[in-house]
Amino acid sequence: MQLTLDGRTALETKLDMSIELLREFEPDEGYYLAFSGGKDSVALLQAARLAGVRYDAHYSMTTIDPPEVTRFIRREFPEVEWRVPPEPFWRLVQTKGLPTRTRRWCCERLKEVGGSDRVVLLGLRAEESARRAKRGVFAPCHKQRKWFLSPLMDWTEEDVWAFHEREGLPHCSLYDEGWSRIG
Template identity: 50%
Template sequence: MLVEQTLFGVRDKVKIAIDRLQAFEPPEGYYLAFSGGKDSQCIYHLAKEAGVKFDAHYHLTTVDPPELIYFIKEYYPDVITDKPETTMWNLIKKRGLPTRQKRFCCQVLKEGGGEGRIVVTGVRWAESTSRKNNRGVTEVIGKNKADKILFNDNDEDRKLFENCQKKGKRVINL
């Protein structure tokens, strides 16, 4: 059990996450964005514990460490591996090296799935005070934020529940 001690008592964070997953469950199930990292493993197991319908997707980038691919195949055999239309090397030839200001690789290689679905991602709220304090249970971004399409970037502006007009996705960041 993962609990948080507050001035007002104890909060069971696992129960809160499970309740949220159950509250938003769509009839077709969730599209779970799975990277193989600790956050993805956590949301995968929370979805299992919640008993919600989901399909987990790992987006191959073509520069993935072999150990990661073997780990996912061994411990998460039901995760679907989505292969990109192009390789990272071809993207570099076409657009140059990615930088902090020029982040195109995730958009092209990792964020293509989940259109028309509710996508579940792992975002570590405890990484900053603004993430922790500026979030409601459900928030939908309007037109000003619709152009923001990097759902796995752990950005300061990340919401718990987001709507992306451009990609036709709704995202729950647990």
């Protein structure tokens, strides 16, 4: 366990910074918390609880979600509101083609539709990709009227799992089967 100069663990310092961000930017109407059922969004939800900020959590179903994920969310997080898209993934594929790295309509149409005129909490971490690292902790959405706040941006995967253990947080069984990402 690595300690910082003030004798605290790196995770404690990062958690305090995340809580401070959540409290500093809390909008009057509360946050729109984007919840995927993955390890990061579970950690984000717990950080929001610890911060004592107002939020409503939302799961955007893609219609191709692993059943383990949907069961996990229903069982462990019944307070999360579900958004079911008007058109399922496979119907969209018929009109738009399969999504690719350059034609990324899938997330835009199925996952990123909620939270207009709100501050949306995301469980993004810089460690996940160079693109996410460039994004910043607080960023505008250029396609819709909303802002994104990613209070776990500086956390590592190790931090997330240590936070799960420390807080006794549940995780989807797919992680136990070797999946590294599910959300």
